[in-house]
Amino acid sequence: MTTQIAIETRGLTRRFGGATALEDVTLQVHANTITGLLGRNGAGKTTFMSLVTAQDQPSAGTVRVDGREPFEHADIIEQMCFVRDNQRYPDDYKLKHAVRAAAIFYPNWDQATADRLIEAFRIPSKSVVKKFSRGQLSALGIVLGLASRSPITFFDEPYLGLDATARGIFYDELLRDYAEHPRTIILSTHLIDEMDRLLERVIVLEQGRVVHHEEVDALRGSAFQVAGRSAALESFVKGRKVLSQRSIGGLATAVVGEAPTAEDRSAAEAAGLEISAVSLQDLVAAYGVGDTATENDTTETAARGASRTERSAA
Numbered sequence: 001m002t003t004q005i006a007i008e009t010r011g012l013t014r015r016f017g018g019a020t021a022l023e024d025v026t027l028q029v030h031a032n033t034i035t036g037l038l039g040r041n042g043a044g045k046t047t048f049m050s051l052v053t054a055q056d057q058p059s060a061g062t063v064r065v066d067g068r069e070p071f072e073h074a075d076i077i078e079q080m081c082f083v084r085d086n087q088r089y090p091d092d093y094k095l096k097h098a099v100r101a102a103a104i105f106y107p108n109w110d111q112a113t114a115d116r117l118i119e120a121f122r123i124p125s126k127s128v129v130k131k132f133s134r135g136q137l138s139a140l141g142i143v144l145g146l147a148s149r150s151p152i153t154f155f156d157e158p159y160l161g162l163d164a165t166a167r168g169i170f171y172d173e174l175l176r177d178y179a180e181h182p183r184t185i186i187l188s189t190h191l192i193d194e195m196d197r198l199l200e201r202v203i204v205l206e207q208g209r210v211v212h213h214e215e216v217d218a219l220r221g222s223a224f225q226v227a228g229r230s231a232a233l234e235s236f237v238k239g240r241k242v243l244s245q246r247s248i249g250g251l252a253t254a255v256v257g258e259a260p261t262a263e264d265r266s267a268a269e270a271a272g273l274e275i276s277a278v279s280l281q282d283l284v285a286a287y288g289v290g291d292t293a294t295e296n297d298t299t300e301t302a303a304r305g306a307s308r309t310e311r312s313a314a
């Protein structure tokens with residue numbers, strides 16, 4: 001079966017004055033998948049989404065959506081919904097106005113989904129949208145994005161200001177609606193650990209360039225974490241592709257950029273080391289492109305990983 005391509009970019013580049021926000025991005029987004037768009041602040045995630053949805057024009061390169069150039073083609077643009085983290089609404093807009101406008105614009109609009117989510121998120125109906133809290137604004141964006149049922153839907157950090165309960169509602173509703181109505185969803189996020197269960201593929205951007213674009217399971221399988229006593233760990237990782245390494249006192253952890261073999265597992269066990277899977281968040285950070293944890297955080301992580309080994313070895 002051939003994979004359907006929803007979005008294809010070639011050499012996509014966006015410069016702002018002397019700064020390059022996106023550089024030579026060539027990729028294909030598979031149709032009917034949920035893809036995470038990851039990368040540190042300023043990596044180019046919003047710029048990428050703006051270009052694909054024709055809200056901005058590239059300095060060089062091309063975008064194709066379902067094989068066609070989206071810019072100034074209303075029939076393609078109306079197939080896409082871009083939920084921005086800083087979406088603005090007219091000053092006098094209340095909830096009903098935003099919903100009514102979306103219902104007119106999006107051909108696949110589903111009012112029952114909108115009504116259910118408005119209730120679940122407890123979005124106020126009386127006040128104007130410009131007085132909404134940050135979390136209420138995010139919730140409104142999520143309602144419009146999911147109820148649009150757009151064949152291609154972009155969410156740019158959709159969780160800003162949402163409390164943990166509301167984020168849980170979003171994740172559950174997204175999965176439920178996607179299962180019932182498969183479509184192409186692209187989410188930019190810094191909450192990788194929290195959202196990794198949603199993601200089938202990831203695109204990782206670093207300073208405007210794509211550094212990874214693959215299935216989450218393949219990315220996860222490409223590395224492992226090893227923890228234990230520093231001396232044993234040093235000799236275990238010698239000659240291996242070490243992506244990151246931390247130590248505190250006599251304990252250390254390392255992320256090794258190789259798929260672990262049965263021999264690796266027995267060698268680690270014999271040396272009193274513990275091998276474990278790397279979380280997507282840690283893996284992205286280990287490749288040098290995730291949010292940088294503070295030195296204390298990472299040292300604590302090293303100590304936690306290592307002390308688990310100590311306990312299991314005891």
Ligand SMILES: Nc1ncnc2c1ncn2[C@@H]1O[C@H](COP(=O)(O)OP(=O)(O)OP(=O)(O)O)[C@@H](O)[C@H]1O
Nearest residue numbers: 016019020021039040041042043044045046047048
């Ligand atoms: N309109 C603009 N004018 C000038 N520079 C811009 C403009 N829009 C984006 N940039 C720059 O382009 C780069 C990429 O920005 P972008 O917003 O795409 O990053 P991002 O990955 O979405 O970041 P974040 O995670 O912080 O939202 C940044 O350096 C940003 O300052």
